[in-house]
Amino acid sequence: MKVRKGLVLREVCGEQILVAEGKENIDFTNIVSMNETAAFLWKEIEKMESFDADTMAQLLVENYQIDEETPLSLEQAKDDSATLLEAWLEAGVVEE
Secondary structure: OEEOOOEEEEEEOOEEEEEEOOHHHOOOOOOEEEOHHHHHHHHHHOOOOOOOHHHHHHHHHHHOOOOOOOHHHHHHHHHHHHHHHHHHHHHOOEEO
């Protein structure tokens, strides 16, 4: 996966909002608002050439000190990452 070009994460009225830059990218029918964790992941993956749900889960493990030895915690990070990635794919903000 990779982040779709032309998108920038901005803080608007205290919320993290993904906005498109440039006239050709204006589309207000699909505004993406992110919580703190999703915004953290976005900032990290936009630096990468490619990523997947496992990459995102690893970022969560490292940033939030999730114990990799605890299967439930690691599985939750993987499940949450897969769910978020699916939502981003559906919204069209990431592409394969």
